[in-house]
Amino acid sequence: MEVAFLIEKTVLVLVLFTLTLSIAAYSTWLERKVAAWLQDRVGPNRAGIFGLLQPLADGGKMFFKEEIIPSGANKWLFIAGPSLALLVSFLGSAVLPFGQNIELFGRSIPLQVTDINVGILYIFGVVSLGVYGIMIGGWASNNKYSLMGAIRGASQNISYEIAMGLSIIALLLVTNSLSFKVIAEQQHGWHWNILVQPLGFLIFLICSFAETNRVPFDLPECETELIGGYQTEYSGFKMGAYMFSEYINMFVSSAVMAVLYFGGYNYPGMDTVNELLGPTWGPLIGVVVMFAKIIAFIFFFMWVRWTVPRFRYDQLMDLGWKVLIPLAIANIVITAIVITIVDKL
Amino acid sequence: MSLFYFVSFLSILFSLLVIFTKNPVYSVLALIATFFTFTIQYILLNAQFLAVVNFIVYMGAIMVLFLFVLMLMNLNKESEPMKSNLIKVVGVIAGGTLLVTLVGATKMLQTSEVSALPNSDIGLVENLGKVLFNEFLLPFELSSILLLTALVGAVLLAKKDKRTQNG
Numbered sequence: 001m002e003v004a005f006l007i008e009k010t011v012l013v014l015v016l017f018t019l020t021l022s023i024a025a026y027s028t029w030l031e032r033k034v035a036a037w038l039q040d041r042v043g044p045n046r047a048g049i050f051g052l053l054q055p056l057a058d059g060g061k062m063f064f065k066e067e068i069i070p071s072g073a074n075k076w077l078f079i080a081g082p083s084l085a086l087l088v089s090f091l092g093s094a095v096l097p098f099g100q101n102i103e104l105f106g107r108s109i110p111l112q113v114t115d116i117n118v119g120i121l122y123i124f125g126v127v128s129l130g131v132y133g134i135m136i137g138g139w140a141s142n143n144k145y146s147l148m149g150a151i152r153g154a155s156q157n158i159s160y161e162i163a164m165g166l167s168i169i170a171l172l173l174v175t176n177s178l179s180f181k182v183i184a185e186q187q188h189g190w191h192w193n194i195l196v197q198p199l200g201f202l203i204f205l206i207c208s209f210a211e212t213n214r215v216p217f218d219l220p221e222c223e224t225e226l227i228g229g230y231q232t233e234y235s236g237f238k239m240g241a242y243m244f245s246e247y248i249n250m251f252v253s254s255a256v257m258a259v260l261y262f263g264g265y266n267y268p269g270m271d272t273v274n275e276l277l278g279p280t281w282g283p284l285i286g287v288v289v290m291f292a293k294i295i296a297f298i299f300f301f302m303w304v305r306w307t308v309p310r311f312r313y314d315q316l317m318d319l320g321w322k323v324l325i326p327l328a329i330a331n332i333v334i335t336a337i338v339i340t341i342v343d344k345l
Numbered sequence: 346m347s348l349f350y351f352v353s354f355l356s357i358l359f360s361l362l363v364i365f366t367k368n369p370v371y372s373v374l375a376l377i378a379t380f381f382t383f384t385i386q387y388i389l390l391n392a393q394f395l396a397v398v399n400f401i402v403y404m405g406a407i408m409v410l411f412l413f414v415l416m417l418m419n420l421n422k423e424s425e426p427m428k429s430n431l432i433k434v435v436g437v438i439a440g441g442t443l444l445v446t447l448v449g450a451t452k453m454l455q456t457s458e459v460s461a462l463p464n465s466d467i468g469l470v471e472n473l474g475k476v477l478f479n480e481f482l483l484p485f486e487l488s489s490i491l492l493l494t495a496l497v498g499a500v501l502l503a504k505k506d507k508r509t510q511n512g
Binding site: 150151158178233 | 348370374377393394399400401404405406409410412413416417435469471472
């Protein structure tokens with residue numbers, strides 16, 4: 001029993017790790033393809049069919065490039081920055097449910113590494129740690145542009161964390177639980193949380209753009225003002241680690257949005273499908289649905305990147321503090337009032 | 346139990362590093378590591394909510410601000426003011442006296458039996474919330490008002506005074 005449990009979790013972790021890495025790698029390919037599509041170009045098409053081997057070629061290039069550590073830089077922290085960014089970005093997927101319990105070899109296996117009962121807060125903590133990679137890397141580079149980028153990253157993350165937390169509180173009023181498993185199961189069929197929390201979802205979506213440092217909120221690396229922001233001095237694989245952590249963050253936050261607001265692995269008519277296909281293949285369809293939602297969100301991230309121009313820094317702060325936070329508070333109050341009225345009826 | 350001692354050792358090690366490193370940025374990083382070991386201790390006590398809130402608030406927010414300020418001030422080893430020898434000697438004597446007092450005080454301490462909590466699940470979110478909002482509602486609300494006051498006070502202090510600026 002114990003051994004089977006250990007094997008099951010180890011396999012799950014390994015599969016999730018590989019999947020995260022490959023999705024992040026192919027996000028770079030997808031990003032270039034989407035950009036090309038939106039700008040009426042062809043995009044990468046030389047490495048393999050449809051340019052599918054492009055991520056491998058890019059990875060090889062990153063590995064074999066010369067690693068430069070600037071002479072004025074703090075050597076240890078300069079290496080620690082990207083390592084920390086990459087490490088922290090992987091942590092989030094540990095609490096996410098990717099499907100219903102699946103029956104394999106006569107055992108019912110949950111498709112979730114661990115179901116802690118403070119799952120949402122855990123994700124929140126991991127997200128708030130993400131900024132250390134940027135700050136340490138930017139400071140250690142000993143370059144004023146890097147430092148500016150690091151400082152922008154820190155203040156941006158802290159500002160948008162507040163609105164994000166407030167939008168989650170409204171969701172918690174509806175779900176009454178902090179566990180991702182419970183929240184996913186409540187949205188069985190078509191009872192997705194987006195139907196009851198549309199404003200909360202909008203705020204959460206905007207904040208997750210800011211937390212992953214994606215356009216239109218990529219002020220920490222803003223190349224028109226800061227050369228490359230916190231990654232100005234980075235080259236080779238350390239630069240690649242920063243880029244990779246951004247794509248992994250995108251994957252994790254897409255998965256979080258899919259589970260919290262878009263029903264995760266639930267889809268209308270899932271009961272019929274489960275009856276027809278049995279307890280092994282039925283949940284597998286749910287996993288496919290979950291990943292379809294995640295990829296749809298990743299596509300949305302890219303769509304926005306090639307459509308919306310970057311904010312100015314004061315606009316970013318105004319949006320965070322003067323628009324999103326009051327909206328999120330109003331959302332909490334409205335949700336609380338509606339829940340009280342519905343309970344009384 | 347051995348895990349507890351290991352984590353405690355790490356806590357003490359990192360707290361000492363906070364004091365002994367010359368570079369202030371290293372100090373803050375060691376302080377972050379110290380808070381992380383506290384989080385592990387809370388998890389060992391089955392206080393999940395406290396653990397994760399410690400993680401978010403101290404490691405995720407407060408220490409980011411510490412680091413932020415230190416990076417802006419750009420403190421270097423060279424620019425740090427050197428203390429005179431007299432102050433160093435006084436400091437050593439005062440610290441030694443405190444150490445003697447503490448050692449003497451611990452000798453007087455009587456160790457009691459480990460008291461088990463009546464409900465070991467008290468640290469889970471649901472139970473903690475029920476206790477806070479039923480039995481300890483007044484202290485809870487009072488402390489939140491205190492925090493709110495501090496918040497408003499900070500904003501008021503940071504705000505520019507229009508009268509003095511206009512002359």
